[in-house]
Amino acid sequence: xxxxxxxxxxxxxxxxxxxxxxxxxxxxxxxxxxxxxxxxxxxxxxxxxxxxxxxxxxxxxxxxxxxxxxxxxxxxxxxxxxxxxxxxxxxxxxxxxxxxxxxxxxxxxxxxxxxxxxxxxxxxxxxxxxxxxxxxxxxxxxxxxxxxxxxxxxxxxxxxxxxxxxxxxxxxxxxxxxxxxxxxxxxxxxxxxxxxxxxxxxxxxxxxxxxxxxxxxxxxxxxxxxxxxxxxxxxxxxxxxxxxxxxxxxxxxxxxxxxxxxxxxxxxxxxxxxxxxxxxxxxxxxxxxxxxxxxxxxxxxxxxxxxxxxxxxxxxxxxxxxxxxxxxxxxxxxxxxxxxxxxxxxxxxxxxxxxxxxxxxxxxxxxxxxxxxxxxxxxxxxxxxxxxxxxxxxxxxxxxxxxxxxxxxxxxxxxxxxxxxxxxxxxxxxxxxxxxxxxxxxxxxxxxxxxxxxxxxxxxxxxxxxxxxxxxxx
RNA sequence: GGCCCGUUCGUCUAGUGGUUAGGACUCCAGGUUUUCAUCCUGGCAACAGGAGUUCGAUUCUCCUACGGGCUACCA
Numbered sequence: 001x002x003x004x005x006x007x008x009x010x011x012x013x014x015x016x017x018x019x020x021x022x023x024x025x026x027x028x029x030x031x032x033x034x035x036x037x038x039x040x041x042x043x044x045x046x047x048x049x050x051x052x053x054x055x056x057x058x059x060x061x062x063x064x065x066x067x068x069x070x071x072x073x074x075x076x077x078x079x080x081x082x083x084x085x086x087x088x089x090x091x092x093x094x095x096x097x098x099x100x101x102x103x104x105x106x107x108x109x110x111x112x113x114x115x116x117x118x119x120x121x122x123x124x125x126x127x128x129x130x131x132x133x134x135x136x137x138x139x140x141x142x143x144x145x146x147x148x149x150x151x152x153x154x155x156x157x158x159x160x161x162x163x164x165x166x167x168x169x170x171x172x173x174x175x176x177x178x179x180x181x182x183x184x185x186x187x188x189x190x191x192x193x194x195x196x197x198x199x200x201x202x203x204x205x206x207x208x209x210x211x212x213x214x215x216x217x218x219x220x221x222x223x224x225x226x227x228x229x230x231x232x233x234x235x236x237x238x239x240x241x242x243x244x245x246x247x248x249x250x251x252x253x254x255x256x257x258x259x260x261x262x263x264x265x266x267x268x269x270x271x272x273x274x275x276x277x278x279x280x281x282x283x284x285x286x287x288x289x290x291x292x293x294x295x296x297x298x299x300x301x302x303x304x305x306x307x308x309x310x311x312x313x314x315x316x317x318x319x320x321x322x323x324x325x326x327x328x329x330x331x332x333x334x335x336x337x338x339x340x341x342x343x344x345x346x347x348x349x350x351x352x353x354x355x356x357x358x359x360x361x362x363x364x365x366x367x368x369x370x371x372x373x374x375x376x377x378x379x380x381x382x383x384x385x386x387x388x389x390x391x392x393x394x395x396x397x398x399x400x401x402x403x404x405x406x407x408x409x410x411x412x413x414x415x416x417x418x419x420x421x422x423x424x425x426x427x428x429x430x431x432x433x434x435x436x437x438x439x440x441x442x443x444x445x446x447x448x449x450x451x452x453x454x455x456x457x458x459x460x461x462x463x464x465x466x467x468x469x470x471x472x473x474x
Numbered sequence: 475g476g477c478c479c480g481u482u483c484g485u486c487u488a489g490u491g492g493u494u495a496g497g498a499c500u501c502c503a504g505g506u507u508u509u510c511a512u513c514c515u516g517g518c519a520a521c522a523g524g525a526g527u528u529c530g531a532u533u534c535u536c537c538u539a540c541g542g543g544c545u546a547c548c549a
Contacts, residue, residue, distance in 0.1 A: 016549045051548055108547070121476075121545050146547055164479070173477055173545090181547040188549045212478055212544035235480080236542070244542080270486095273498090277487060281497050300487080303542065307485045310499040320512080357511045421508080428508040436509060444510045 009041025010202045012079075013072070014192070016048040017059035020253035021066040023306060024207065024237045024245050027271045031234055032205045033072045034272070034294040044199060045074035049082045050191055066254035070264050071287065079199065081191050088186045091194050091224060092147065092179070100223040101179060102127060103145040105138045122175040123148070147180035149216075149223060157215040162203070162232035163299050169215045177216060189213055193220040196229055205232045205296075208303070232296055235275050236303040245306065261334060261362025266315040273314075275300040284317050312359040319358055324351040330361050338365060339372055346371075349454050353446040371454065374463060375441025378470070382443045386433045387471065394431055395438070395468055397424070399461050408457050410449035417449070438467035 036043040049055035095101035158168035179190040
């Protein structure tokens with residue numbers, strides 16, 4: 001890392017509540033959090049709600065909930081920009097008084113036509129050097145105005161991005177941009193600088209889409225006489241179509257992942273791996289490990305595609321190691337009725353059997369329906385594959401076999417099964433597959449004998465008979 | 475259009491002025507499980523293109539192409 005100091009680290013995550021908190025923002029929050037904690041620093045939250053049109057209370061709540069779910073607790077009180085207009089006003093007056101900002105009375109239409117005439121996107125400085133009289137006159141007339149920063153025309157503005165290295169822009173590229181709207185409200189670039197200063201932010205870690213804002217903000221820092229923080233811009237996260245992650249991709253919000261039954265730990269783990277790695281081949285790491293291994297310098301410069309297959313794999317790795325009790329708790333938080341017609345012990349065994357075959361909590365819930373209910377249909381393709389002329393006879397033999405069985409644990413059930421195969425000479429698949437279809441309704445599922453042990457012999461036999469009858473009636 | 479940034483298997487990535495360019499996910503093939511999944515083994519698969527520097531470039535430089543961001547009285 002460049003000269004960035006690593007004592008007294010203070011970072012902030014600063015979402016604007018104009019939509020749901022999506023994966024890209026979540027990763028920005030995560031990288032801020034990891035960096036802060038890795039350096040014994042503070043992680044702060046600031047809600048950038050200066051756009052009164054688009055900012056919504058529900059989005060604020062949603063963002064806070066999402067952050068909470070992810071486990072990123074702000075170390076200080078949340079700062080709301082909408083409550084800070086006095087502070088912005090104070091600094092604005094400094095700028096106005098020192099001549100570093102000026103009022104611009106050009107209307108939107110006027111600006112539009114100038115743009116078309118000059119064929120340039122830049123403001124041409126129309127009100128940059130007007131006399132006090134001229135401006136006073138407009139004020140008396142009650143004309144509405146914006147306030148623009150008087151930016152230098154020469155030289156360049158540069159900064160050392162902690163990830164991208166030096167970024168240098170000629171000042172001639174930066175026009176006198178608006179810092180206060182005609183309704184008197186401050187814009188993002190202005191509030192952002194003031195708040196980062198007021199909050200003593202040491203490192204600004206944010207999305208790459210802000211890279212080109214940075215020189216503008218640096219100019220504000222200069223005008224205000226503030227020291228600027230260090231900057232680190234994070235590459236974007238893309239959808240599988242390599243387009244910027246957005247609503248189109250379906251599940252892009254943090255909440256939608258939670259609602260789909262994914263857990264925060266694997267999400268965090270996967271997100272951390274998007275554009276960063278610890279320098280080893282290790283991939284499954286919990287928050288504590290991530291914090292200790294995190295290094296901003298190893299963050300990738302290029303944007304990364306969110307691969308839902310790999311995320312599923314990460315998620316399944318967590319499930320594999322997870323205690324069934326904690327899984328049951330989460331399931332019940334998603335659906336308080338899940339499995340309540342059975343004992344908790346039964347449910348825990350179901351979870352034990354299903355978790356190595358699932359990639360999310362919801363996946364377990366969906367796949368395990370047959371532990372609780374008789375299958376209401378048999379996969380037609382599976383049925384076709386399995387049902388042969390002698391299947392009915394075989395299943396009847398199986399019923400007889402198990403009806404007389406005394407010890408009903410899986411080992412014994414398996415032993416009986418093996419001897420049955422041996423004496424009759426049937427292939428195991430020939431017998432097992434229809435049995436499984438009868439019990440589960442499909443050909444995938446846990447070990448047949450553990451399944452029967454859990455279901456109980458009586459229930460298992462009942463299901464096999466039902467399956468036989470169903471075929472007879474067709 | 476202008477400015478800024480990026481480009482290693484399909485995806486996430488490791489890596490070096492001389493490597494059989496490594497790993498993970500996916501996919502495929504075997505094995506274990508007399509079913510399914512897990513698991514194990516193996517396989518497919520990449521340095522965007524062109525110049526230059528160099529004894530030698532994936533690695534350094536330049537150009538091109540492609541991709542992304544910004545260019546708002548959004549953030």
